[in-house]
Amino acid sequence: MRVLGVNAVFHDPAAALVVDGEIVAAAEEERFTRRKHGKSPVAFATWELPEQSMRWCLRRAGLEPADLDAVAYSYDPALAPEFDGDVVADDWEGLRTLYAQRAPLFLRTALPGLDPAKVTFVPHHVAHAASAHLAAPYRNSAVLVLDGRGEVASHLAGRANDGQLDVLATQHLPHSLGLLYEEVTAHLGFRRSSDEYKVMAMASYGSPRWLAEFRELVHATDDGGFATEPIDWSRYAPARRGDMDWTSTHADLASTVQIRLEEVLLDLAGWLHRQTGERALTMAGGVALNCVANARLAAESPFDHIWVQPAAGDAGTALGGALHVAAAHGDRIAPMKTAALGRSWSDAELAAWLVTADIPHERPDDIADAVAGILADNGIVAWFQGGSEYGPRALGHRSLLANATRADNLKRLNDVKGREQFRPVAPMVLTDRAADIFEGQLPSPYMLFTHRVKPAWMDRIPAVVHVDGTARIQTVDAGDEPLVASMLRHLERRTGVPVVVNTSLNTAGRPMVDDPRDALECFGSAPVDALALGPYLIRRRGLTLPESAA
Numbered sequence: 092m093r094v095l096g097v098n099a100v101f102h103d104p105a106a107a108l109v110v111d112g113e114i115v116a117a118a119e120e121e122r123f124t125r126r127k128h129g130k131s132p133v134a135f136a137t138w139e140l141p142e143q144s145m146r147w148c149l150r151r152a153g154l155e156p157a158d159l160d161a162v163a164y165s166y167d168p169a170l171a172p173e174f175d176g177d178v179v180a181d182d183w184e185g186l187r188t189l190y191a192q193r194a195p196l197f198l199r200t201a202l203p204g205l206d207p208a209k210v211t212f213v214p215h216h217v218a219h220a221a222s223a224h225l226a227a228p229y230r231n232s233a234v235l236v237l238d239g240r241g242e243v244a245s246h247l248a249g250r251a252n253d254g255q256l257d258v259l260a261t262q263h264l265p266h267s268l269g270l271l272y273e274e275v276t277a278h279l280g281f282r283r284s285s286d287e288y289k290v291m292a293m294a295s296y297g298s299p300r301w302l303a304e305f306r307e308l309v310h311a312t313d314d315g316g317f318a319t320e321p322i323d324w325s326r327y328a329p330a331r332r333g334d335m336d337w338t339s340t341h342a343d344l345a346s347t348v349q350i351r352l353e354e355v356l357l358d359l360a361g362w363l364h365r366q367t368g369e370r371a372l373t374m375a376g377g378v379a380l381n382c383v384a385n386a387r388l389a390a391e392s393p394f395d396h397i398w399v400q401p402a403a404g405d406a407g408t409a410l411g412g413a414l415h416v417a418a419a420h421g422d423r424i425a426p427m428k429t430a431a432l433g434r435s436w437s438d439a440e441l442a443a444w445l446v447t448a449d450i451p452h453e454r455p456d457d458i459a460d461a462v463a464g465i466l467a468d469n470g471i472v473a474w475f476q477g478g479s480e481y482g483p484r485a486l487g488h489r490s491l492l493a494n495a496t497r498a499d500n501l502k503r504l505n506d507v508k509g510r511e512q513f514r515p516v517a518p519m520v521l522t523d524r525a526a527d528i529f530e531g532q533l534p535s536p537y538m539l540f541t542h543r544v545k546p547a548w549m550d551r552i553p554a555v556v557h558v559d560g561t562a563r564i565q566t567v568d569a570g571d572e573p574l575v576a577s578m579l580r581h582l583e584r585r586t587g588v589p590v591v592v593n594t595s596l597n598t599a600g601r602p603m604v605d606d607p608r609d610a611l612e613c614f615g616s617a618p619v620d621a622l623a624l625g626p627y628l629i630r631r632r633g634l635t636l637p638e639s640a641a
């Protein structure tokens with residue numbers, strides 16, 4: 092069965108294609124349009140579809156819209172709040188519903204030849220849940236979805252048994268852990284539905300001094316759900332504008348909310364474990380991108396395994412919706428093997444881009460070794476290889492790489508990207524060396540958990556050790572990621588350290604680089620020493636890095 096999944100309603104519009112149970116392609120619209128998060132998260136933008144990513148998914152598989160058996164739309168307007176025809180009441184909620192109801196017609200316009208009757212509405216949290224339990228490497232799991240909101244809920248807890256989801260609990264709005272975190276994000280001067288990870292980073296600089304009060308305001312209930320009471324944020328810290336300095340009071344508020352979130356997640360996971368007895372917990376929804384909370388669940392919850400789908404935010408509901416419809420039709424779903432589900436180019440196509448740009452380049456015998464040499468000499472490398480990543484993390488396909496042994500590379504990378512200095516950067520490490528250097532659940536291929544750095548390594552990889560002694564690692568397996576693993580092996584041979592700094596290939600406020608033009612533009616405008624574009628190496632003019640001794 093050929094199913095196109097579409098996420099369009101709130102934010103992070105995206106498309107995914109599943110053919111006979113195999114994930115063929117998945118991509119976020121922002122990578123095509125270069126507009127961060129794809130669109131504004133407002134009701135009157137609900138009609139906007141991920142047109143370019145939908146068309147690319149079809150092109151990738153050589154399909155026409157008429158070839159599709161189904162289109163899964165990850166929101167069900169039949170579940171949305173009732174509205175009396177006044178589309179502007181209640182923050183335009185009725186308009187959102189109306190636009191979602193009309194989505195089949197909008198889809199026919201965007202994909203000429205599509206039969207609108209083939210569009211299926213998948214409840215938002217069912218799509219999130221499917222993106223976790225159907226993509227995970229477990230046939231059975233407990234499933235936890237937490238986000239800002241879906242139609243009327245912000246949470247789903249369930250049990251998946253061989254592809255069938257049994258919903259055990261849902262938490263209705265206005266109670267929402269995702270919206271709670273969005274509110275504190277906005278209060279602390281960051282962009283809601285976008286910059287929540289900055290609050291998580293800031294939290295480690297503070298102490299949770301209002302935890303007792305927040306335990307009253309935010310708490311699990313005995314039915315598997317939770318309550319979030321209205322919070323007057325100004326009682327704790329003054330509202331911060333984005334251009335103002337932050338203070339320890341702001342960090343303390345971030346810490347309080349972060350720790351309380353972790354505690355409530357542990358309560359929800361405990362309830363779900365008691366209900367299901369499952370060993371594995373699969374998770375999705377924007378809250379599941381909180382890698383500090385995920386690490387705490389891995390360490391302290393009763394589950395043996397925690398698996399988080401790498402596109403856990405709303406973009407992932409495109410994949411989840413498609414997987415759900417395919418599974419309901421009877422297709423056997425193949426687990427997700429990689430997040431590199433986006434666009435890629437052949438060597439010849441990349442060469443043509445370089446010829447068009449008239450830019451001097453070389454083709455080393457081994458690009459992995461050449462890059463390792465530049466990194467060993469403390470150069471910063473833009474690394475563009477294979478298919479682009481689905482989800483917010485750069486996982487070795489559209490990455491900026493640097494030497495982890497030099498403490499000043501954190502500041503250097505934050506300067507290159509033009510972003511705040513409290514933002515950490517993360518390490519990639521060879522899977523077979525990870526346990527020597529990091530603690531916690533391994534492997535960790537999607538950068539969704541923080542891990543304590545072992546004491547003997549703290550001073551050896553200072554660029555990637557966060558102030559709290561942890562690092563958000565990505566383990567790299569030679570079978571799954573042969574080129575990245577080869578680069579790390581060469582780096583270890585040259586430096587003795589099988590770890591590299593990896594951050595996303597973009598500059599502040601821009602989506603991750605996706606196509607070769609984006610890579611060349613980023614390289615051209617940021618002080619990066621080299622660009623590894625497939626097998627080709629472009630060095631910054633005037634760069635006089637010495638050849639490292641092999």
Ligand SMILES: [Fe+2]
Nearest residue numbers: 238240376405
């Ligand atoms: Fe969501």
